[in-house]
Amino acid sequence: MCEHLLVSLSCYIWVRTQRIVEFNEMEQIKHRIVEVNGIKMHVAEKGEGPVVLFLHGFPELWYSWRHQILSLSSLGYRAVAPDLRGYGDTEAPPSISSYNCFHIVGDLVALIDSLGVQQVFLVAHDWGAIIGWYLCMFRPDKVKAYVCLSVPFWPRNPKVKPVDAMRAIYGDDYYICRFQEPGKAEGELAKNSTEQVIKNVFISRKPGPPILEKEGMGFNPNTSMPLPTWLSQEDLTYYASKFEKTGFTGGLNYYRNFNLNWELTAPWTGAQVKVPVKFITGDLDLVYTSLGTKNYIESGAFKKDVPNLEEVVVQEGVAHFNNQEAAEDVSNHIYDFIKKF
Template sequence: MADIKHHTVRTNGIHLHVAEAGQGPLVLLLHGWPESWYSWRHQLHALAEAGYRAVAPDIRGYGRSDKPEPVEAYSMKHLMGDAVGLLDALGEQTAVVVGHDWGSAMAWNCAALHPDRFRAVVGMSVPHLGRAPMPPTQLFERMFGEKWFYILYFQTPGVAEAEFEADVPKTVRTIFAGTPGFDVTASAVQAKKKGDRFLTGLDTPATLPDWLTEEDLAYFASEFSRSGFRGSLNRYRNMDRDWQELPELATATIKQPALFIIGEKDPVRAFSPVDAMKALVPNLEDILVVPGAGHWIQQERASEVNAALLAFLKKLPA
């Protein structure tokens, strides 16, 4: 099994912790919320053994990467700048960018707005949605009305941080192994009312799914116990700022080869339509729906995701 090496890279004015394995064409792996480079542990090994240079940073605000204080430091412009700067720091002109959850949004936007640096793109769980017709928080308020919705709950600094940091092991166990608070189809989430917290009414399971070990959860918990949740939550607090700062996403198309992977039971499907991205990504090779899988797709179904990812990569021009 290929060794994973850890080092720190300076990019875009900050320091990012990076996990890296293998040599060859660069594949950049961008994680989502509330995760870590560790979410790509299975892909790092598989890509390295297949002849690729696989690099998975802790996104700014997470793990051992820098955590700037201002909320606006977590805008999509800054995150894309981190990704482009990471290529520069690694001495690479281009990369295939792969993302999951918020990392997927980053990957799509990097491909759309920096096509000279990202030669292909793979998104997981979150489709490419372009630019909303109005600021996202306004859109969510229209969509959900008086219903509780996690992204709106996250908007006030300090509130979700206090909830999650009160018992970090319980928080990560509930989110990864239980009913996640972003599952708007779950009865426990539908029963929430404004003023409730993210974890209100959610069970914390004693038994873990077969794809997740106690050691895995302990790693995530240790990372968030050290870093806190503020940086990761600030990503959600920039959605309206992104809408204002990136109007070009309204007309940008992604012309690079692309692949989208999502779990059949991923709750994101309930509020992020997949078919709409076909017009925005004309060279979308496939929308791969993995039967029975949920949101944490690259961890839940590592072998299937790795097979699809490697098959896609092998078709790309050298």
């Protein structure tokens, strides 16, 4: 009994020590506001050397990359992670169309230029990954190599708009379809605390398409689940503190531009992405396990659309937020890939 208590105490002390060390390192991350593409953008950065640009998804922030910022900056890189347009401490234009792919990529090109470099290593997750593919397609000269998490390249289907296709496959309650009407999703989310909403999304581990209940926006019906080891209460509190100020409209507006992006990118129908790419996903990821994504990757179609796709990594037992859940593994994969260039 005493031996068991000593082991438990030792583990607790080790975990607390690690968190104190990480907290001290987090304090060394620099924060600043830069003017890009007509908006003020908040940027977090640490380190010196070649730039690694990190793009977050929904409902996330620069903070989603906290582990990778510390890891890559310790390995001789300058880690840069903005709050994307509409998130956190970055400005949120009121117009829905201000969140289309050209506006967001315009922000990123201006940000890269402001860093005083010609090219960056790009690392992106979720909606950040989608924007990352647009950046690679529109301005491949700005990207040395791309480490993409969760969302592979989605080639444009000239015959059907993406939201129309999703609705035809999964119905009106598929989460992306439910996000389309301005104000409706915000009203549903407001029925719960901001902290509860973020926790609900982050801890969901159900593979397959997220079909929401008729009433409510819960991704995970078991709201009493404890926080996973990779998400502390301090982490959750930080996310909630930012979204309580901004709301979720900025992030939701990205989804409301799916069909507009489809219209705007007609000239790129059939275009390939030719930058070097490494793709990382979890086998429980809701994207990997829906919309035919797994078959698209395994059939070779992904490689056809992205001819310089060098590696696909499928992490066993890992869900959608793999940059946080499997942080060390993801950091190692990023470094192993970009150090070749």
